[in-house]
Amino acid sequence: MSIEVRHVSKQFGAFKALDDINLDIHSGELVALLGPSGCGKTTLLRIIAGLETPDRGNIAFHGEDVSGRDVRERNVGFVFQHYALFRHMTVFDNVAFGLRMKPKRERPGEAKIAEKVHELLNLVQLDWLADRYPDQLSGGQRQRIALARALAVEPKILLLDEPFGALDAKVRKELRRWLARLHEEINLTSVFVTHDQEEAMEVADRIVVMNKGVVEQIGAPGEVYEHPASDFVYHFLGDSNRLELGGDRHILFRPHEVSLSRQAAADHRPAQVRDIRPLGAITRVTLQVQGQDELIEAEVSKQHPGLVALARGETLYFKPAV
Numbered sequence: 113m114s115i116e117v118r119h120v121s122k123q124f125g126a127f128k129a130l131d132d133i134n135l136d137i138h139s140g141e142l143v144a145l146l147g148p149s150g151c152g153k154t155t156l157l158r159i160i161a162g163l164e165t166p167d168r169g170n171i172a173f174h175g176e177d178v179s180g181r182d183v184r185e186r187n188v189g190f191v192f193q194h195y196a197l198f199r200h201m202t203v204f205d206n207v208a209f210g211l212r213m214k215p216k217r218e219r220p221g222e223a224k225i226a227e228k229v230h231e232l233l234n235l236v237q238l239d240w241l242a243d244r245y246p247d248q249l250s251g252g253q254r255q256r257i258a259l260a261r262a263l264a265v266e267p268k269i270l271l272l273d274e275p276f277g278a279l280d281a282k283v284r285k286e287l288r289r290w291l292a293r294l295h296e297e298i299n300l301t302s303v304f305v306t307h308d309q310e311e312a313m314e315v316a317d318r319i320v321v322m323n324k325g326v327v328e329q330i331g332a333p334g335e336v337y338e339h340p341a342s343d344f345v346y347h348f349l350g351d352s353n354r355l356e357l358g359g360d361r362h363i364l365f366r367p368h369e370v371s372l373s374r375q376a377a378a379d380h381r382p383a384q385v386r387d388i389r390p391l392g393a394i395t396r397v398t399l400q401v402q403g404q405d406e407l408i409e410a411e412v413s414k415q416h417p418g419l420v421a422l423a424r425g426e427t428l429y430f431k432p433a434v
């Protein structure tokens with residue numbers, strides 16, 4: 113099921129949360145809405161779901177305008193960060209909930225429901241927890257159960273709002289890999305909101321980079337990283353340095369896109385070493401360049417000859433190598 117967003121705008125009082133958003137999400141795609149806090153990601157997701165009405169524009173699923181349909185009629189599944197499981201129900205009953213709530217003529221029998229619930233719990237690899245209560249689960253397990261619950265009613269579209277936001281870094285990483293694999297398996301058109309560029313880069317087929325209510329760029333992770341359409345996208349999608357070139361000219365480069373030398377070299381600028389951080393295979397050197405306050409971060413292999421016995425306060429020569 114594809115999703116078409118056409119000229120969608122939304123205002124809260126005088127504040128423009130979304131300004132003429134256009135977006136095509138293909139059937140089976142996993143798309144990330146990425147941007148800083150307050151850029152309108154959640155509002156857009158809620159409008160796609162039917163939880164919020166746009167002031168202008170419309171949403172179509174597979175070419176069919178669904179603007180007039182409410183959230184229940186749109187057949188979308190949700191996983192929201194704070195959309196808690198029902199505490200007084202077991203894992204099994206939580207996952208069965210949506211099926212049991214169906215109108216009588218669509219509701220499967222209890223045997224069929226049990227079969228379906230176990231199938232879903234197997235899919236999220238937590239069948240062994242069926243009789244537990246949410247309080248007896250870890251945060252990561254709870255999110256996987258929330259996903260199973262969302263999938264129970266066989267939605268045509270899955271919407272996830274910072275689904276792993278509240279979890280610690282290691283669990284987040286595991287879960288996002290797991291989500292990517294799961295998505296490969298079930299191929300459900302999915303949209304997830306995140307402000308974490310690493311998460312978007314790692315999981316999504318395509319990334320929609322948003323800023324202040326507009327779409328800055330849409331593309332595959334590699335595309336938006338390698339060919340950012342604006343300075344905003346460049347900065348947002350990874351660490352970046354800005355080097356003043358005089359006048360109002362500047363150059364942007366990534367910490368690893370740098371040539372470092374202990375001796376003065378052609379086109380290299382002198383800089384004072386402010387900090388040296390070994391980070392495993394690479395070492396990050398923070399540099400202060402004359403004539404600008406913003407520090408430069410250079411990341412080189414830990415074997416780089418320029419690092420031998422290097423100390424803070426010394427002078428290094430560097431050049432952006434972009």
Ligand SMILES: Nc1ncnc2c1ncn2[C@@H]1O[C@H](COP(=O)(O)OP(=O)(O)OP(=O)(O)O)[C@@H](O)[C@H]1O
Nearest residue numbers: 124127129147148149150151152153154155156307
């Ligand atoms: N119901 C509302 N009433 C008033 N303002 C709102 C409402 N919902 C959202 N906003 C405002 O609209 C802007 C966009 O909110 P939204 O939740 O879409 O941003 P976001 O990109 O998802 O940010 P975050 O990552 O912080 O959730 C914010 O400035 C927010 O304060």
